[in-house]
Amino acid sequence: MAEVRPEDYFPYPEFRKYQREVISFAYGVMLGGRIGLVHAPCGIGKSIAVLTAFLMAREAGLGDDAKLMVLTRTKAQLEIYVREVRRLREEKGVVLRAAVFASRQDMCPLRSEREALAKARYKDFLRVCKELRRMGSCPYYEETYGRKLRPSSRALSAMRKLADLGASLPGETVSICHDEGVCAYEVVKCLMRRADIMVGNYNYLLLRPVREAILWRFGADLPELNCVVDEAHNIDKWAVDVMSDEISSTSFRRADKEADEYAVEDRGLMSLMADVIDKMGLETYRLYGPEYERLIDPEVLADMLVSELGLTSDRLLFSFLRFLEG
Incomplete structure (x- = not known):
């Protein structure tokens, strides 16, 4: 097998300082199935370095079925990965299919129609959303699935449009799905089976019911998954916040x-x-x-x-x- 080089995938003309070292380290971690920690300043390009390392590891031994889960703290970090996946396609012709999640509330088309949903606390929103789906009262959810909970024709149309983008920002996903009259969050869940990369927040790892549901759709078990936790030093506080109940x-x-x-x-x-x-x-x-x-x-x-x-x-x-x- 020919030597795998970062230049084969890296979509920029030059490497920033320490970027090669991050790529080499992440490549070794993924290929060896190990746990690694990168401590580096902002601005050196860790996101594209990790994506480059993942592509190298797939070619070197992980195989085309290898999947990558990227967990971020903020929407801005999530959007960086979307832009880098697109750049890989534009500059290197590498097509990575990405399922990109914002929160269910941020992706809800009913928010623009019902002010109370837009202003609700997240936990309250989730309760209302679950009840609307249970009662068949959410028109967008009802239009997303057909018989036996298979994607409807409208959902399939939205999925094709999103697949053409390769990776889409949450706002783009919401817009496309709204035009089709379907739920953006559910459509992204449907995309996961064919996705190479899943991008979302820490909840997809920390909360067991969420993790198990998502990994089932992703077609991967946690031990065999390549997982990147962006800004991992924030995960302890996030865990305390998300796993704690609050009352004033x-x-x-x-x-x-x-x-x-x-x-x-x-x-x-x-x-x-x-x-x-x-x-x-x-x-x-x-x-x-x-x-x-x-x-x-x-x-x-x-x-x-x-x-x-x-x-x-x-x-x-x-x-x-x-x-x-x-």
């Missing part, structure tokens, strides 16, 4: 008013929780500043609630919470 003292005070309005005897729990959050938030701000996130010991919180609510044990507290929930 304002929400508890609203719940307190609703308890009074509907004559729900909560023994002052909602008001108490609002006061606790405000107190702990103020203490944390004074000690650490506005950016610090404080963990609350659940046992300490439970003991305090038992005492303040006049209960005699944690068991009674949990029974009371189940009563309110039901």
Whole structure:
């Protein structure tokens, strides 16, 4: 086999400083199935270096069936990969099929028609979206699939247009799918089976249900997948944010008013929780500043609630919470 050279795939006339070293390192990591860490300043061209290394590794031994998952933190980073995939096609004639995901909310065509969906918090949007799909009330989702959940003729038309682009920015995908009257997010999911590269945010790796659903469509298992985590030093904070539930003292005070309005005897729990959050938030701000996130010991919180609510044990507290929930 002839030697694989970066120049065979690299779509620019010159390499930036350290770019060859990044390509060589990433190539070795992918070909050897290892884990690698690159620490390099912005602007040296890590994205195209990784794509070049992937193409080299496919030729050298991974084979044409090899797939690449790219995980980014921001939309700007995602768009860089789209532009580089296009440049590979324009300058080197290399056709890589990419499935590029923004969030389901960002790709939703109903957002432009329903202001509440556009302004909703992401978790609230996901609940509404799921319910609309379950009830058959989203016209775009209904038009995306035909019998046996196979892509409809409109979805296939959108897929052909996107395939012609090779890689499309989320805004382009939304526009094409909106014109066809189909859901952009679902269409990109349909594209995944034939894709060489999948680009999305960290959730596609961190959240197990999302990861398993996406990898099934991608036709790859995690151990055999080439995975690039862009700006990996951010992934710990992202994981904490995405895997944590959040509720504010304002929400508890609203719940307190609703308890009074509907004559729900909560023994002052909602008001108490609002006061606790405000107190702990103020203490944390004074000690650490506005950016610090404080963990609350659940046992300490439970003991305090038992005492303040006049209960005699944690068991009674949990029974009371189940009563309110039901």
